[in-house]
Amino acid sequence: MRVRDRLRVSERRQRQITRAMELSLVGILFVGFDRGNPGIVVNAGLAFLVTLVPAVLERDYDIPMDAGLTLWITVAVFLHALGTLGPYQNVWWYDHVTHALSASLIAAAGYATVRAIDEHYSGVVLPPRFVFVFILLFVVAFGVVWEVIEFAIGGMASVFGGKAVLTQYGLEDTMKDLLFNTAGAIVTALWGTAHLNGVVGALTDRLDASGRSAD
Incomplete structure (x- = not known):
C-alpha cells in the first residue's frame, strides 16, 4: 500500500500541495533577489525548474508521473530551497x-x-x-x-x-x-x-x- 493511501490524501490534494510549493519557490526566488543573495536565487531557481521536469517527461516522453511521484520530487527541491533562507544554519536536523x-x-x-x-x-x-x-x-x-x-x-x-x-x-x-x-x-x-x-x-x-x- 502506498503512503498516500495510508494517509488518505487524495490525488487532488497532492496536486494542490505541489502547486502551493511551486508558487512558494517563486516567492523564495524574489526574496533572494531582494536580499541580493545569489545562493538563494540560484537554489530557488533551479528547484523551480526541477518541479517542471515531471510535466515535461509526461508530455514529451510519455513517462507517467502520478501526483504522488510529482509531490515527492517537489517536496525534496522545495525543502532544499527553503533551507537557504535560514533553516540550514539554524535547525540542526534540517x-x-x-x-x-x-x-x-x-x-x-x-x-x-x-x-x-x-x-x-x-x-x-x-x-x-x-x-x-x-x-x-x-x-x-x-x-x-x-x-x-x-x-x-x-x-x-x-x-x-x-x-x-x-x-x-x-x-x-x-x-x-x-x-x-x-x-x-x-x-x-x-x-x-x-x-x-x-x-x-x-x-x-x-x-x-x-x-x-x-x-
Whole structure:
C-alpha cells in the first residue's frame, strides 16, 4: 500500500500541495533577489525548474508521473530551497532531512533505470538483492561527487572573493550527509518502488521501441 493511501490524501490534494510549493519557490526566488543573495536565487531557481521536469517527461516522453511521484520530487527541491533562507544554519536536523529526501530521488532514478534494463534485455537478470545493493552504491557514489562539488565551489568562492552557492561545513558534516544519503536510499529501496512501476514500464517500452527501430 502506498503512503498516500495510508494517509488518505487524495490525488487532488497532492496536486494542490505541489502547486502551493511551486508558487512558494517563486516567492523564495524574489526574496533572494531582494536580499541580493545569489545562493538563494540560484537554489530557488533551479528547484523551480526541477518541479517542471515531471510535466515535461509526461508530455514529451510519455513517462507517467502520478501526483504522488510529482509531490515527492517537489517536496525534496522545495525543502532544499527553503533551507537557504535560514533553516540550514539554524535547525540542526534540517540538512539531514533534505539530504535523505534528495538521496531518495536519486535512488528512485537509479532503480527505475536498472529495472527498465532488466525488463528490456532478456540476457540480463538482476536479482532483487543486487538491485538493493546497486541503489545504495549508486546513491553513495553520487553523494561523494556532490560533496566534492560543494567543496570545489566553496574553494573557488574563497579564491575569487564571492559567496558560495553551495556550502561545505567540514568533514563531520560530510560524513553525516553521506549517512543520511544512505538512509534515503534504503527508504526508497524498501518502500518507494511502488511509485515507480509506471515509470519503469514506460522506460522499458522506450527501450523496446528503440531496439525495434535499430533493427
